[in-house]
Amino acid sequence: MTTSNCSCCSHATTPQKQENVNGKADNDQLVISSDPEHPANLICELCRMFYNNGWVTGTGGGISIREGNNIFVAPSGVQKERMVPENMFVMDLEKQEYLRRPEIYKPSACTPLFLSAYTMRNAGACIHTHSQNAVMVSLLFDKVFEISSIEQIKALPKIVEPGNLWYSDKLVIPIIENTEKEEDLTDSLQEAIREYPGATAVLVRRHGIYVWGETVWKAKIYNEAIDYLLEIALKMKQFNIPTVKPK
Numbered sequence: 222m223t224t225s226n227c228s229c230c231s232h233a234t235t236p237q238k239q240e241n242v243n244g245k246a247d248n249d250q251l252v253i254s255s256d257p258e259h260p261a262n263l264i265c266e267l268c269r270m271f272y273n274n275g276w277v278t279g280t281g282g283g284i285s286i287r288e289g290n291n292i293f294v295a296p297s298g299v300q301k302e303r304m305v306p307e308n309m310f311v312m313d314l315e316k317q318e319y320l321r322r323p324e325i326y327k328p329s330a331c332t333p334l335f336l337s338a339y340t341m342r343n344a345g346a347c348i349h350t351h352s353q354n355a356v357m358v359s360l361l362f363d364k365v366f367e368i369s370s371i372e373q374i375k376a377l378p379k380i381v382e383p384g385n386l387w388y389s390d391k392l393v394i395p396i397i398e399n400t401e402k403e404e405d406l407t408d409s410l411q412e413a414i415r416e417y418p419g420a421t422a423v424l425v426r427r428h429g430i431y432v433w434g435e436t437v438w439k440a441k442i443y444n445e446a447i448d449y450l451l452e453i454a455l456k457m458k459q460f461n462i463p464t465v466k467p468k
């Protein structure tokens with residue numbers, strides 16, 4: 222596979238097969254599986270899907286998945302749609318120590334943000350996208366994004382109590398300010414998680430969105446439903462339709 226380097230650092234932007242001096246990557250058994258639902262396989266499959274939606278292009282964004290106490294994280298600065306399972310980092314969540322660390326990469330800069338969703342919300346997966354809908358909404362709303370009375374809202378959880386939101390419930394997503402480095406978003410993301418116990422996502426102004434869920438499939442559904450709602454909200458704004466319907 223041809224490789225190239227990231228313009229801002231020495232990262233290989235095209236993921237490579239990771240091999241040690243013996244020609245075998247360490248702890249391969251943690252990431253190599255014929256099960257299509259193994260986290261390392263799912264990260265690659267979902268990132269290709271997200272890339273096709275324009276959510277993780279140009280190396281931005283990604284997804285992390287938790288399986289029990291192990292969390293799976295992609296490398297930083299690589300083309301997320303071209304990754305292979307051997308590229309994945311595996312971390313012991315409780316000890317916060319890497320069990321598998323491909324030497325030629327750094328772990329995703331989003332790792333401390335993913336960890337926040339795992340430790341503070343017991344998430345099973347966390348998705349980060351650079352969706353243009355998320356970026357545009359962050360420019361049109363101030364502290365929070367709010368929308369109500371759109372059927373798609375029913376795909377999203379209440380979090381503070383069992384079950385999903387109703388059609389006429391208000392979905393509220395906090396917006397935090399961007400920072401120069403992804404990892405420096407951690408404190409404000411954690412603050413937003415504490416301040417909005419009913420939130421399953423946080424928007425990052427001029428940057429994108431973090432969405433998490435109890436399982437990888439729930440996180441995927443929430444991310445899709447939220448992106449739909451962000452997109453429709455942008456259209457409503459263009460027609461001066463309030464995104465929250467007066468009761």
Ligand SMILES: CSCCC(=O)C(=O)COP(=O)(O)O
Nearest residue numbers: 280281282297298329330331
């Ligand atoms: C053009 S991507 C800039 C970094 C970023 O915002 C991001 O989401 C990707 O981080 P990673 O370290 O996972 O490549």
Ligand SMILES: [Zn+2]
Nearest residue numbers: 281282403429
């Ligand atoms: Zn990002």
